[in-house]
Amino acid sequence: MESDEVRHERVDQEIERLDERLRSLAGELHAHPEPAGQEHFAADRLTAGLAAEGFDVRRGVADRPTAFTARYGTGRPCVALLLAYDAPPGSGHTRGHNLVAAAGFGAALAARRVLAGDSGSLLVAGAPAEEPALARAGVFDEVDAALVFHPGAHSWSWTPLAARAELRMAFHGRAAGLSAPEPGVDALAALVQAFTAVAALRARLSPGSRVQGIVTHGGEATDVVPDLAEGRFGLYARTAAELEALVADVTAAAEGAALSTGTKVELERLADSSHFRDNPVLSARFSHHLAAHGIHTTPPDPEVFADGSGVGEVSVRVPSIHPQIAILDPRHADRTPEFAAAAVSSRGRAVLLAAAAALARTAVDLLAHPALVFQAWSGFTDQARAERTGR
Structure with missing residues (x-):
């Protein structure tokens, strides 16, 4: 040889x-x-x-x-x-x-x-x-x-x-004009609240963990309360186990925003990969x-x-x-x-x-x-x- x-x-x-x-x-x-x-x-x-x-x-x-x-x-x-x-x-x-x-x-x-x-x-x-x-x-x-x-x-x-996952977050409310006798349920307000909760979450993230979100849909006109608002969040962590914990935290933030605003939230995991x-x-x-x-x-x-x-x-x-x-x-x-x-x-x-x-x-x-x-x-x-x- x-x-x-x-x-x-x-x-x-x-x-x-x-x-x-x-x-x-x-x-x-x-x-x-x-x-x-x-x-x-x-x-x-x-x-x-x-x-x-x-x-x-x-x-x-x-x-x-x-x-x-x-x-x-x-x-x-x-x-x-x-x-x-x-x-x-x-x-x-x-x-x-x-x-x-x-x-x-x-x-x-x-x-x-x-x-x-x-x-x-x-x-x-x-x-x-x-x-x-x-x-x-x-x-x-x-x-x-x-x-x-x-x-x-x-x-x-x-x-x-890093381990990575992407979440789609869609809030469903009820559309209404600004002068309608019954107010709408603002889906965009729920999404904004979810962003605020995620921002607070960043303060206690473990080293190597990150969350970045974007708004992909926020309504069609400024004189109508939007009944649908969507965002996407990229989540990163050092290991797959830490990623799952981070996904759970962001999910809880979304569900909390929905509960407090009277909307319904739909979560979809679009993609993920291991560390x-x-x-x-x-x-x-x-x-x-x-x-x-x-x-x-x-x-x-x-x-x-x-x-x-x-x-x-x-x-x-x-x-x-x-x-x-x-x-x-x-x-x-x-x-x-x-x-x-x-x-x-x-x-x-x-x-x-x-x-x-x-x-x-x-x-x-x-x-x-x-x-x-x-x-x-x-x-x-x-x-x-x-x-x-x-x-």
């Missing part, structure tokens, strides 16, 4: 051969930003390239037209490389997913070429903002590790992603390989919790990594024009190649060493137990 050093050197050589191809792919995706669910150009480019390399490609996974899987090899261990390629609507690749997709694609090709014919399998999961759908559809049920990186303003060994459960065994391995390419990571700032991400749903099912690698300095944030520009900058392209190599090295380590897979699963089990028991 080849030594680790030889395999890693071969991975690096493959990434060097893929250099121009990966830079070109990242540039093409950047030039064709597509919102989640509409990434037809990106899905076509990625699946065509994977099929040409011998991967068995399946489109429309989990009833998502632009989601796909591509498998090479059979059996276990199975290592998944996650590709995100959606862009926020109307703002271009301000999250740098063009780099996420190109790095995962390059890692898949390099790992396949190095390990062709060996036991185990690679699974490329094209999950454009749809990791929860793929996870719940069973895509990762036979996977032993899920690997993905994300560009950012810091170089962290893992990203503290991210980092796997230290895998994160340490990735960080080691990234350092070999000149980029050094640190643990994340303990005071910072990023927005929720669908990758959390994968991480509570399978040992996973989600490191962040800086493509610009910490004064900037994603979802900005500066971040979009950084995603096609020389620094962004350097991060792309280093991340692809570190991902591929980590993948071949897992496929070559069953003991490493065992260690990752042991750590995963211990973390899951600690989350359940609070110890």
Whole structure:
């Protein structure tokens, strides 16, 4: 069997051969930003390239037209490389997913070429903002590790992603004109009261928890008491358990507002995703390989919790990594024009190649060493137990 050093050197050589191809792919995706669910150009480019390399490609996974899987090899261990390629609507690749997709694609090709014919399998999961759908559809049920990186303003060994839920809050009252003999029941007043209660709730939120609401419907005319008012609230917490407690608190605020105003409230949970459960065994391995390419990571700032991400749903099912690698300095944030520009900058392209190599090295380590897979699963089990028991 080849030594680790030889395999890693071969991975690096493959990434060097893929250099121009990966830079070109990242540039093409950047030039064709597509919102989640509409990434037809990106899905076509990625699946065509994977099929040409011998991967068995399946489109429309989990009833998502632009989601796909591509498998090479059979059996276990199975290592998944996650590709995100959606862009926020109307703002271009301000999250740098063009780099996420190109790095995962390059890692898949390099790992396949190095390990062709060996036991185990690679699974490329094209999950454009749809990791929860793929996870719940069973895509990762036979996977032993899920690997993905994300560009950012810091170089962290893992990203503290919050558990997230979105609630729709609809208050129903009774419409009436301002001069009507019988007064109406003001649905908007109930929604405003719910906002006030949520604002008071913020004062006692646990660290890492946040609530942000918007009004989506508040009436049609100023001379009519509205019989319907709607809002949406995004809820974030450090863990799934803390999120459920926060959902209960916001629900109580809505029900209290309805009771005190004589309205009826309808609550709907629109979307949710788990917190991210980092796997230290895998994160340490990735960080080691990234350092070999000149980029050094640190643990994340303990005071910072990023927005929720669908990758959390994968991480509570399978040992996973989600490191962040800086493509610009910490004064900037994603979802900005500066971040979009950084995603096609020389620094962004350097991060792309280093991340692809570190991902591929980590993948071949897992496929070559069953003991490493065992260690990752042991750590995963211990973390899951600690989350359940609070110890």
